[in-house]
Amino acid sequence: MSDVLSLIIAKYNYWLYVILMMIGLYGMIAKNNLIKKVVGMNIFQTAIILFYVSIGYKTNASIPIITTADTAHGVVVRAADYINPLTSCLMLTAIVVSVATFGYAMALAVRIYQRYQTLEEDELRMRLSEE
Amino acid sequence: MRVIAFIIVCLTGALLLYGTTEFPDWGDPKSPASLHVSNYYIEKTYEDTHAPNFVTAVVTDYRGFDTMFETAVIFTAGLGCFLLLRDFREKKEHYYQHIPTGVILHLKDEKKSLPVGKEFGYMDKEWVPPDLINKTVCRILIPFIQIYALYVVAHGDYSPGGGFQGGVIFGSSLILLAISYDLKTLVKRIKERLLGIFAALGVLIYAGTGVLCLFMGGNFLDYGKLAPLLPGHSDHIRAYGMLVVEIGVGIAVMAVMTIIYINIVSEGRHDEGL
Amino acid sequence: MHWPIDIVVLTFVIFCAIAALSVKDLLATAILFGAYSFLMCLLWTIMGAVDVAFTEASVGAGVSTVFFVAAIFRTSRRTKD
Numbered sequence: 001m002s003d004v005l006s007l008i009i010a011k012y013n014y015w016l017y018v019i020l021m022m023i024g025l026y027g028m029i030a031k032n033n034l035i036k037k038v039v040g041m042n043i044f045q046t047a048i049i050l051f052y053v054s055i056g057y058k059t060n061a062s063i064p065i066i067t068t069a070d071t072a073h074g075v076v077v078r079a080a081d082y083i084n085p086l087t088s089c090l091m092l093t094a095i096v097v098s099v100a101t102f103g104y105a106m107a108l109a110v111r112i113y114q115r116y117q118t119l120e121e122d123e124l125r126m127r128l129s130e131e
Numbered sequence: 132m133r134v135i136a137f138i139i140v141c142l143t144g145a146l147l148l149y150g151t152t153e154f155p156d157w158g159d160p161k162s163p164a165s166l167h168v169s170n171y172y173i174e175k176t177y178e179d180t181h182a183p184n185f186v187t188a189v190v191t192d193y194r195g196f197d198t199m200f201e202t203a204v205i206f207t208a209g210l211g212c213f214l215l216l217r218d219f220r221e222k223k224e225h226y227y228q229h230i231p232t233g234v235i236l237h238l239k240d241e242k243k244s245l246p247v248g249k250e251f252g253y254m255d256k257e258w259v260p261p262d263l264i265n266k267t268v269c270r271i272l273i274p275f276i277q278i279y280a281l282y283v284v285a286h287g288d289y290s291p292g293g294g295f296q297g298g299v300i301f302g303s304s305l306i307l308l309a310i311s312y313d314l315k316t317l318v319k320r321i322k323e324r325l326l327g328i329f330a331a332l333g334v335l336i337y338a339g340t341g342v343l344c345l346f347m348g349g350n351f352l353d354y355g356k357l358a359p360l361l362p363g364h365s366d367h368i369r370a371y372g373m374l375v376v377e378i379g380v381g382i383a384v385m386a387v388m389t390i391i392y393i394n395i396v397s398e399g400r401h402d403e404g405l
Numbered sequence: 406m407h408w409p410i411d412i413v414v415l416t417f418v419i420f421c422a423i424a425a426l427s428v429k430d431l432l433a434t435a436i437l438f439g440a441y442s443f444l445m446c447l448l449w450t451i452m453g454a455v456d457v458a459f460t461e462a463s464v465g466a467g468v469s470t471v472f473f474v475a476a477i478f479r480t481s482r483r484t485k486d
Contacts (some may be wrong), residue, residue: 019419109211111216
């Protein structure tokens with residue numbers, strides 16, 4: 001039991017990210033409203049981005065912008081002084097793509113509402129079977 | 132449905148939680164993600180590019196190809212919104228306000244229209260009069276937001292920020308104009324065609340820089356080869372190349388954010404909105 | 406990184422996520438989702454990923470919320486769950 005507890009204390013961050021991701025996945029599957037589903041998708045996305053960014057974190061390291069002391073000629077930059085820029089850079093792209101998909105999803109929702117006057121999934125199914 | 136969803140979610144969560152036991156410790160400098168290529172980026176970026184911000188350097192220089200297609204994704208999203216929602220049919224009814232008296236005119240004939248100027252003003256169907264305080268505050272605020280956006284783009288390689296963030300801030304200043312006044316003010320100032328041209332121009336600047344590097348005898352997006360074309364010290368040439376590319380990203384993102392907003396809020400008719 | 410701040414912000418994030426998915430008014434979802442994005446941005450600042458945080462502050466808390474409100478303006482606030 002104490003093993004499990006120490007494991008949770010050591011890695012509580014990862015556990016909370018997994019919980020966040022579960023919330024997003026539940027929203028995507030179980031919610032009936034299309035916009036709620038999109039919100040669930042966004043929560044899922046941000047949870048994964050959070051996980052990636054947290055991998056790049058290093059204890060006692062600075063933000064990934066070089067200090068003036070390190071820009072002097074002949075100074076060797078130590079990699080342990082700065083957090084990992086690679087994960088930040090990859091996730092920057094992910095956020096950009098997420099806003100593009102979000103805007104497009106909203107446009108789709110508006111279009112669906114124009115045609116069927118509803119955003120609820122079960123009502124949409126009913127309208128579609130009537131046609 | 133809910134029960135099934137709950138079971139699926141719990142199963143996935145349990146698997147992932149089981150997986151966390153194998154993860155590296157929190158904040159470990161020796162974790163696999165920060166061992167190989169990322170150390171090279173940290174140690175050599177300033178030497179190679181003279182850009183102090185590692186993230187911008189990695190995004191626009193080392194992984195420039197990736198970012199080019201990301202800009203293309205943004206452009207595609209704007210194009211998709213346009214094709215999905217744009218409605219070119221003329222509106223049947225028009226509402227006008229006689230400004231000196233405040234009388235509201237409702238024209239049901241689609242052929243007729245009134246000259247908009249000092250005497251008559253446009254009106255929305257579900258009209259809320261623009262609040263004087265909101266209008267004044269936004270009018271003062273918008274230029275500062277835009278200057279800040281330009282600052283963010285220009286200092287992308289020195290501080291947090293870059294083309295994408297600056298473009299979003301610039302686009303949101305235009306959206307603020309549409310919200311505080313009305314949509315017609317924005318559409319009248321920045322024509323739809325101009326926004327479309329901007330969106331394409333941004334992607335073109337990015338891809339064009341890459342092709343220019345090819346012509347100068349380097350690889351695609353190899354900014355070092357642009358030295359004869361750009362002023363300044365040759366050490367900083369890669370940072371200048373990054374700046375050019377970021378300006379392209381900023382223009383594209385600004386235009387696309389505005390296009391998406393206008394199309395969603397007016398259902399593609401570009402007449403009235405929030 | 407200071408772990409107490411981290412835990413407090415993470416708890417708020419999870420509450421915001423649950424609330425955004427469970428309220429029965431989409432306008433409230435929009436605002437809660439903006440709050441969620443902003444707290445997420447704080448979390449990334451704590452971790453030192455400043456560029457990601459800046460992007461999230463301008464995108465998630467800014468433009469996404471505006472798109473959301475615009476879409477709700479053209480559809481409906483009503484939702485069954």
